[in-house]
Amino acid sequence: MREGDKLTVTDGKGFFYECILIQANPKQCMVSIQNSIEKPKGWDYNLRVAFAPTKQMERNEWFVEKAVEVGIDTVIPILCHYSERKDIKTERLEKIAVSAMKQSQQAFLPEIEKLTGFKDIISRPFNGKKFIAHCYDLPKEPLAQHYKKGKNVLILIGPEGDFSQEEVEEAIAAGFEPVTLSESRLRTETACLAAVQTIHVINSL
Incomplete structure (x- = not known):
């Protein structure tokens, strides 16, 4: 792009900005904001998914990309007893999220949290x-039968080997309701996206 060209940028917090490029070089650029356009997220509830990352990083990236396109507030990688991956580069997932936000022409960037322990996530206060x-x-029972339209929601999705039975019991004791997402056994990233889509579909009815 050249100086004088028009472009649109976003702050990832619900606003687009129509700008004119006034300084351009390979390392940085400067723009003059001409107009701001508010574009809030398309849902009025808080949607969070905490999942155990898969061994193949591209599958985690796929989930983040699709979840951002569909709509999500927070993605929380969690460390479970049977986790295949003990660490994860959230910086890479953040870049995927930014790219998906721009591709889907949204102005809201979801939060990608650092890897969190299972006990930490189930003990965290959550209003929903x-x-x-x-x-x-x-x-x-199916998620669709338990979730109430308009409610904030936090959903835990386990690793390929599932949560340990002890983890399930601990989560239930902490106020989590046990649910199923499908009659068939889903891969982790598929289950995550199915959960996100289920919540949005219920709220669209």
Whole structure:
């Protein structure tokens, strides 16, 4: 781009800015803001997914990309007993989130938290519905039957080997409701996206 060109930028906090490029070089540029346009997120509830990252990083990136396109407030990587990945570069996920936000022409950038321990996430205060999706043969019902339209929501998704039964019990004791996302067994990233989409569909009805 050249000086004098028009462009639109976002702050990731709900605003687009129509600008004119007044200084350009390979390392940085300067713009003059001509107009601001508010574009808040398209939902009025807080949607958070805490998931155990998969061993293949590209699958974690896929979930973040699609979740941002569909709409999410916070992504929280968690460390569980059967986690395949013990660390994760959140900086890479943040870049994926920025790219997905721009590609989908949104002005709201979700938060990507640092890797958090399972006990830390279940003990964290949260004003809304809390769910844990697991595959054990224990009493549970579909997410769509438990979630109430308009409510803030935090959903826990486990690793490929599922949560440990102890983790499930600890989460339930901490106020999380056990749910299922599908009649079939889903990969971690698929389960995450299914949970996000389910919440949005319920709220659109």
